[in-house]
Amino acid sequence: MQKKSSKKIIKESAATKGSYHHGDLRSSLLETAKAMLSDGGIEGLSLxxxxxxxxxxxxxxxxxFKDKNELLCAIAEExxxxxxxxxxxxxxxTGMTSKQKYHQFFQGYIGYAAENPEMYDLMFGRTIWKQNSATNDLRDIAYPSFQRQVEMTKKWQEQGLMSAEEDTLRLAQVTWGTMHGIARLLIDGIYADRNHIDEMCACAVNLFTRE
Amino acid sequence: MQKKSSKKIIKESAATKGSYHHGDLRSSLLETAKAMLSDGGIEGLSLxxxxxxxxxxxxxxxxxFKDKNELLCAIAEExxxxxxxxxxxxxxxTGMTSKQKYHQFFQGYIGYAAENPEMYDLMFGRTIWKQNSATNDLRDIAYPSFQRQVEMTKKWQEQGLMSAEEDTLRLAQVTWGTMHGIARLLIDGIYADRNHIDEMCACAVNLFTRE
DNA sequence: AGTCTTATTTTGACGCTGTCAAGATATGTG
DNA sequence: CACATATCTTGACAGCGTCAAAATAAGACT
Structure with a gap:
């Protein structure tokens, strides 16, 4: 009885689309799942x-969603x-040097990870990628993101920002690896803390860029 | 019946130390747990x-072991x-330049991670460190390892191998972050694969060291 | 209109997990 | 030999992901 009435309230609140029983279960699930992910992590998110x-x-x-994995992939897509x-x-x-932009990109990357640790863990963690459990939809979004990293690295080399002597793919792997590593050290609570983000980024950018 | 006989066999095989019921349960557990960790990962290791x-x-x-966490910490200690x-x-x-040694250290680090991915994940992953669940015993072993990283970085700066302009702690965080990041990209199966380890390491060492 | 198909949701069940409480058993000590 | 203690087992509980079968509601078709 209680249950039915609370259900109805949900239905009414989501009645903008007004379809089946619940109204819009899929996106309701996604929304709530994202919230649960934020404070409980992947482990804390139970179906x-x-x-x-x-x-x-x-x-x-x-x-x-076929199973928990598919739900996680859908969240990662977003x-x-x-x-x-x-x-x-x-x-x-506009109105910034290449180095300034790279610096900001670097800092933005780490900042996003630090502010959304559980989302970052989901997107770039082993849960999804380790045993090839990524959905096709997710792959279609994620792979181009990885590829873009290489293209940008190539551009940075051409602009003289980064060493042109290194192989582009290797350089991209190393520079992204650095961002990823610092991000992980931060969000996994090991060896680094939030107060040092700016200094770490500045140090890394110094090492990777010229002039 | 079957059970008792099999139990006896185990007892006899571990009877070298011949103490209580099982003989040497603790180290038997650790041994078997390490094996299970290797092929099933942390998730696949059930008590x-x-x-x-x-x-x-x-x-x-x-x-x-008080709980699963304590078992994991004991494994991580090893x-x-x-x-x-x-x-x-x-x-x-002996008989190597600083750069050569650093290169070998870098490669060794990544190599260890690539060959013992589940152990690496346990040692440097969020399971243990994220919500401060590390045992005191583990802390006593792990923290000095982190600290040593900083000391070595300082030495590398003094030897002229690395830039003396950067703050030592930041430089240690960035260089270790790079190793950690590359290791994670590898073992989590994202964006990098084993065939490129040597090239990635060479690239990173080039970027971090002088002459 | 009423029937039929299909989409959606629920209830029940299974095996797995970590872990606690209570009892049984073996070991070393007095 | 008795006692205390360390060790191990059995039973139980709540939680998890997920499958199968039944119930319900919506839309389509005649």
Missing amino acids: RKLADRVGVSRTAPYHH GFEHWHNNAERIFSQ | RKLADRVGVSRTAPYHH GFEHWHNNAERIFSQ
């Missing part, structure tokens, strides 16, 4: 608690979109 | 399967010891 919190039975989510837009915005800025 | 494999009941391990000895060995070598 049962998620369903309970949205107001449906434990197995209802399975009609919108993360990559947000992340891509962010990078795009930084590089379309 | 119940571990106990079963060693031939004791599900809760027997709890008399030697990892740090092995890792420390390895680094020591490399740096005590």
